Amino acid sequence: MNIVDALNARENTTCFVGAGGKKTTMATLAADLERAVVTATVRIPIFDDWVARVAVTDDPIRAVEGTDSWPIGVVPKREREDRYLGYDPETVDELADFARPVLVKADGARMRRFKAPSSREPQIPASANTVVPIASAHVVGHPLNEERVHRVERVAELTGREQGTLIRPVDVATVLASDQGGRKGVPDGATVVPLINMVDDDELEATAREIAAEIHDRADVPRVVLAEMRAENPLVAAV
Numbered sequence: 001m002n003i004v005d006a007l008n009a010r011e012n013t014t015c016f017v018g019a020g021g022k023k024t025t026m027a028t029l030a031a032d033l034e035r036a037v038v039t040a041t042v043r044i045p046i047f048d049d050w051v052a053r054v055a056v057t058d059d060p061i062r063a064v065e066g067t068d069s070w071p072i073g074v075v076p077k078r079e080r081e082d083r084y085l086g087y088d089p090e091t092v093d094e095l096a097d098f099a100r101p102v103l104v105k106a107d108g109a110r111m112r113r114f115k116a117p118s119s120r121e122p123q124i125p126a127s128a129n130t131v132v133p134i135a136s137a138h139v140v141g142h143p144l145n146e147e148r149v150h151r152v153e154r155v156a157e158l159t160g161r162e163q164g165t166l167i168r169p170v171d172v173a174t175v176l177a178s179d180q181g182g183r184k185g186v187p188d189g190a191t192v193v194p195l196i197n198m199v200d201d202d203e204l205e206a207t208a209r210e211i212a213a214e215i216h217d218r219a220d221v222p223r224v225v226l227a228e229m230r231a232e233n234p235l236v237a238a239v
Contacts, residue, residue, distance in 0.1 A: 001238055003028060003227060003235045006223065006225045006238045007029065007193055008129070012102075012129035013129050014029070014128070014130040016105055017107045017131065018182055019109030019112045019115040020113040020114060020198060021195075021198065022134055025227075025229050029101075029103055031050070033101050035100075035101075036103060037073075037102045038073040038103045039060065039086065039092060039095065040075065040104060041087060041124070041125065042121075042123055043108060044105045045083050051073040054073035054084075055067070055074050060091065060095050061095055074087075088123075093127040096128075106125075107122040108121075108150075110150050112146075112148055113139050114139040115135075116154035116158055117151070117181065117184050117185075121185075124186065129191065130192075132192075132195050133183065133195070135182075135194075136197050137198050138198045140169055140211075142166065144161055145164055158175050159171040172196075172214075173215045173218060194221060194224045195226075197228070199226045205226060205237070212224035212239045223239060225238050
């Protein structure tokens with residue numbers, strides 16, 4: 001199994017939520033997939049360096065239909081120098097009816113490595129076939145605070161842990177498996193494939209496997225993917 005198949009991203013609309021490697025994961029998949037389309041339903045940092053071209057357009061279907069440069073990124077507007085805006089989910093639904101595969105950034109994390117969604121997140125289109133909630137293995141053992149965690153108060157609420165306490169594998173699993181966390185807003189019929197990223201040594205692999213076991217205790221998911229998206233061969237395990 002390779003990383004594309006582990007994340008169920010081939011010939012699908014795949015949405016990425018959480019924190020700890022959404023953009024790196026999307027870039028890895030875009031490079032490995034044939035004729036991939038990259039887009040977002042939320043703000044997305046400039047990603048021109050990992051697609052063949054970015055079309056800033058109100059008509060993404062026309063842009064995709066007319067391109068011979070792959071992978072292609074489509075966004076509606078450049079909001080400022082360092083980021084684009086995303087489409088509304090309904091526009092991505094229309095794009096998904098036309099193109100395969102489509103990779104969608106569906107929430108934000110402000111460069112943190114672990115998060116829980118706000119009341120306005122995620123923005124997952126109804127057409128999503130797969131949702132990939134992400135967290136970094138590196139957060140385990142570090143304090144539950146804003147240095148590494150986005151929306152600390154929501155993570156504390158979901159886990160029952162006080163802010164400032166050390167994050168445990170079960171805390172990561174609880175958030176990723178929760179229907180108010182990593183599984184929030186998943187359309188009926190979509191597959192959830194949690195991803196533990198930044199698994200870059202044996203100790204972190206053991207931690208990630210513990211997280212995966214706790215996820216399976218809490219949610220019906222086909223697998224939990226352990227990966228190091230910066231590696232030449234990013235898939236560590238699918239458990």
